[in-house]
Amino acid sequence: MIGDRFPRVALGHLPTPLERAPRLSEWLDGPEIWIKRDDCTGLASGGNKTRKLEFLLADALRQDADTLVTIGAVQSNHVRQTAAAAARCGLACHALLETEVPCEEVSYTRSGNILLDGLFACGIEYHARGTDMNALARERVESLRAQGRRPYLIPVGGSNGTGALAYVACAEELAGQFADMDLVVSRIVHATGSGGTQAGLLAGFHAAGRDVGIVGISVSANESEQLEKVRALTADTLDRLGVHRPLPESAIQVREDFIGDGYGLPTAAMREAVEQCARLEGLLLDPVYSGKAMAGLIDMVRTGELSAGNTVVFLHTGGSAGLFAYDWFFSGG
Numbered sequence: 577m578i579g580d581r582f583p584r585v586a587l588g589h590l591p592t593p594l595e596r597a598p599r600l601s602e603w604l605d606g607p608e609i610w611i612k613r614d615d616c617t618g619l620a621s622g623g624n625k626t627r628k629l630e631f632l633l634a635d636a637l638r639q640d641a642d643t644l645v646t647i648g649a650v651q652s653n654h655v656r657q658t659a660a661a662a663a664r665c666g667l668a669c670h671a672l673l674e675t676e677v678p679c680e681e682v683s684y685t686r687s688g689n690i691l692l693d694g695l696f697a698c699g700i701e702y703h704a705r706g707t708d709m710n711a712l713a714r715e716r717v718e719s720l721r722a723q724g725r726r727p728y729l730i731p732v733g734g735s736n737g738t739g740a741l742a743y744v745a746c747a748e749e750l751a752g753q754f755a756d757m758d759l760v761v762s763r764i765v766h767a768t769g770s771g772g773t774q775a776g777l778l779a780g781f782h783a784a785g786r787d788v789g790i791v792g793i794s795v796s797a798n799e800s801e802q803l804e805k806v807r808a809l810t811a812d813t814l815d816r817l818g819v820h821r822p823l824p825e826s827a828i829q830v831r832e833d834f835i836g837d838g839y840g841l842p843t844a845a846m847r848e849a850v851e852q853c854a855r856l857e858g859l860l861l862d863p864v865y866s867g868k869a870m871a872g873l874i875d876m877v878r879t880g881e882l883s884a885g886n887t888v889v890f891l892h893t894g895g896s897a898g899l900f901a902y903d904w905f906f907s908g909g
């Protein structure tokens with residue numbers, strides 16, 4: 577398997593289940609919906625970053641690193657899983673958090689993911705919105721090195737060519753599940769942020785010569801920015817895999833209509849998606865990523881883009897720990 581050609585450390589509960597969502601499908605009166613449960617990867621309440629960290633940690637350990645340095649928003653699922661992975665591997669973790677979401681609710685600043693970061697003894701520093709976080713992270717790597725530490729820098733979302741390999745492996749996992757369950761899947765829908773999930777899936781299915789439509793619902797960047805991010809990362813990933821057939825430009829599909837007022841800011845469509853998945857399937861989505869992605873899927877059904885007779889897979893990338901930072905939005909609903 578392509579995903580096994582590269583070093584990885586076992587961190588997740590894999591493979592994750594692929595489950596039918598019959599009551600959600602019936603409510604929408606549209607396609608048959610299946611949920612790929614990457615919210616169940618196991619590490620510190622799970623999520624898609626755990627898969628990427630299996631490859632990133634292997635690289636860090638190979639370089640004999642003793643400290644992970646990474647970047648995220650205050651309620652970053654990526655930072656939470658990175659801090660847990662560091663703890664599990666006996667490394668320190670230092671996170672630079674950008675106060676990107678203008679929210680001063682105590683639950684947002686203290687609970688949810690940020691509470692868990694503290695449990696993992698992750699070092700935290702805060703920076704104002706708009707700070708050049710990449711430059712600052714490189715500086716932090718240098719200052720740690722000057723103190724005699726051996727830092728390893730993980731980019732935002734764990735999205736580089738190494739992290740994206742994890743979703744090549746996930747594409748292989750899905751292809752196997754589709755075959756075992758006799759599923760003909762017309763579309764995979766998921767939240768796209770730093771782009772590694774979508775790039776890995778695109779590269780993985782392309783490498784296997786399989787044609788599955790993958791739709792990334794953007795949670796922050798506009799369509800053209802997100803397309804460019806995913807395109808560059810997919811090319812890098814295919815390069816690492818030694819696949820030289822280029823991916824057709826049209827294979828990269830991104831939707832920008834579900835972001836609302838910005839990253840991490842709630843929308844009415846997200847509320848509907850989170851509440852309906854909870855009430856119909858006992859399934860927890862999150863306010864920042866999977867809730868907006870499911871809002872996108874619901875819209876694709878309502879506009880007739882996905883209809884009865886189709887089978888669609890929603891890749892649930894996790895994030896439910898973030899619900900506790902948004903009690904002020906959900907309570908009373």
Ligand SMILES: *Cc1c(COP(=O)(O)O)cnc(C)c1O
Nearest residue numbers: 653769770771772773865893895
């Ligand atoms: C990070 C994250 C995403 C986005 O994945 P990318 O690989 O960064 O595009 C989606 N959902 C959740 C819950 C996440 O934490």
